[in-house]
Amino acid sequence: MRDVWSALRRQVGPFTSFIDQRVTTPAAGLTAVVIGCQFEKAALRAGPKRLLKAAPESYWRDLEGYEPARLAATLRVPMLVLHGERDYQVTSADLQGWRDALEHRTDVTIKSYPTLNHLFMPGEGKATPADYERPGHVAEFVLDDIAAWIGNDSPDRR
Numbered sequence: 685m686r687d688v689w690s691a692l693r694r695q696v697g698p699f700t701s702f703i704d705q706r707v708t709t710p711a712a713g714l715t716a717v718v719i720g721c722q723f724e725k726a727a728l729r730a731g732p733k734r735l736l737k738a739a740p741e742s743y744w745r746d747l748e749g750y751e752p753a754r755l756a757a758t759l760r761v762p763m764l765v766l767h768g769e770r771d772y773q774v775t776s777a778d779l780q781g782w783r784d785a786l787e788h789r790t791d792v793t794i795k796s797y798p799t800l801n802h803l804f805m806p807g808e809g810k811a812t813p814a815d816y817e818r819p820g821h822v823a824e825f826v827l828d829d830i831a832a833w834i835g836n837d838s839p840d841r842r
Contacts, residue, residue, distance in 0.1 A: 753785035762791040764833045766826065768800030770811040793833055797826065 756763060763786070767779045779796060786792045797804065801811045805820040 753782040756782070757785045757789070763789075763793070764830065765792065765794045766804070766829070767794075767796045768802055768804050769796055769798045770800060770807055770815075771802040772811050773802045795829055797823070800826070 765779075765782050765786070767774060767776075767782075769776060776796075779794070783794060786794070799806050799808070800823055801807055801815050803816065803820070804822040804826045805815070805818075806823055807815055
């Protein structure tokens with residue numbers, strides 16, 4: 685499992701690259717967006733100090749020891765864990781941590797979707813923050829999987 689700091693570094697990196705791309709190749713009429721991106725880029729490059737000030741110290745201290753998959757393993761409720769393999773925020777390695785933590789559970793269903801991103805929207809190639817700017821919907825087959833899981837009428841689900 686990744687600690688909060690490595691997760692944060694991993695998530696900020698693609699966003700900074702995306703901003704670089706938009707600043708160097710702006711489309712016509714996006715001057716205000718480019719200015720906004722340059723400001724955000726500067727804020728990201730300002731580093732952890734600015735980010736750390738965005739929330740109280742107690743928040744960051746609480747996150748340091750947070751291991752959601754291990755915590756989930758202690759819960760006595762059925763669980764459905766879904767993952768889009770094009771997700772750069774929650775990686776396949778993170779999903780493996782969930783699989784490892786929950787492998788002893790018979791009331792846990794884990795599903796992974798190769799073509800979906802963090803928002804369960806389809807795409808191609810490596811996901812980037814630009815994916816979040818495209819209008820879209822959760823893939824219908826994900827909704828079908830959720831509905832089927834909820835509708836499961838096995839005794840351990842009652």
